[in-house]
Amino acid sequence: MSSGATTQQDGFPNESIESSGFDSSNLIEKLLTGLAFFLLGLAILPLGLVISYVIVKGLGRFNLALFTEIPPTAMAEGGGVASAIAGTLLMVGIAAVISIPIGIGAGIYLSEFSSKKIAKWIRFATNVLSGVPSIIVGIFAYSVVVLTMDKFSTLAGGFALAILMLPIIVRTTDEALQLVPKDVRWASVGVGASSFHTVLQIVIPAAIPAILTGITLSLARAAGETAPLLFTVIFAQSWPDGIIDETVPSMSVLIYNFATAPYQNQQELAWAAAFILVLLVLLASALARWFGQKATY
Structure with a gap:
């Protein structure tokens, strides 16, 4: 009986639970990383637009x-x-x-x-x-x-x-x-x-x-x-x-x-x-x- 319990405890059901938990945390990590990059892009976007617009408008008289x-x-x-x-x-x-x-x-x-x-x-x-x-x-x-x-x-x-x-x-x-x-x-x-x-x-x-x-x-x-x-x-x-x-x-x-x-x-x-x-x-x-x-x- 104890041997069977040990086998069940060390078997596939517990491994699948641990695997499922690992996948869930990994998914959350990827979502947060994607959100961070998205917010970073929003912060940099105005700077990029300003620099691009200045370059387009000012490059014509650059001589x-x-x-x-x-x-x-x-x-x-x-x-x-x-x-x-x-x-x-x-x-x-x-x-x-x-x-x-x-x-x-x-x-x-x-x-x-x-x-x-x-x-x-x-x-x-x-x-x-x-x-x-x-x-x-x-x-x-x-x-x-x-x-x-x-x-x-x-x-x-x-x-x-x-x-x-x-x-x-x-x-x-x-x-x-x-x-x-x-x-x-x-x-x-x-x-x-x-x-x-x-x-x-x-x-x-x-x-x-x-x-x-x-x-x-x-x-x-x-x-x-x-x-x-x-x-x-x-x-x-x-x-x-x-x-x-x-x-x-x-x-x-x-x-x-x-x-x-x-x-x-x-x-x-x-x-x-x-x-x-x-x-x-x-x-x-x-x-x-x-x-x-x-x-x-």
């Missing part, structure tokens, strides 16, 4: 003149966005000079030298700053720089973009340094190096690829901002003259102005400029991903 000529006047034909590219690079360069040293220095202080209580509040303030709308940053830059200098200027535009770049650089630098293993620091201190030399010669070089990732992403964001520049510089088609010039062309403001213009030539240039900005953002994202893969801890 050499686009990068060598200045934007045309209202009813003129032809032209390009060369001066707007130069103005954008100038203001982003000013923003980088201001924000990168401050951001990296703040990130190093947070990760290596600050107390936990101070670091907690500074990280909170950085997170809040990263969520501030760009138009508020533009108003702040207008109040601090434009009203103080009593004029619009390239410097004011770069200052506004630097504020937008700063929290990204601080957060990525802080997180990059925290990812460096503690054992590396202890080994350096154990052979007689000071904390300052350990951070400067061991920790920072190990975190440079991740820090460069944050810098690249912040530059991409600054290049595409429009609202702060509406409060800090006056748009013009001519070439920029310097950091205190009142009239400075920029890609984002050119798109904002020309896209709503009643002239087809300017609308086409707006789409071409948008295409260039999309390419810059894609390039920056690719560089950020490449720098991130180079990080070794």
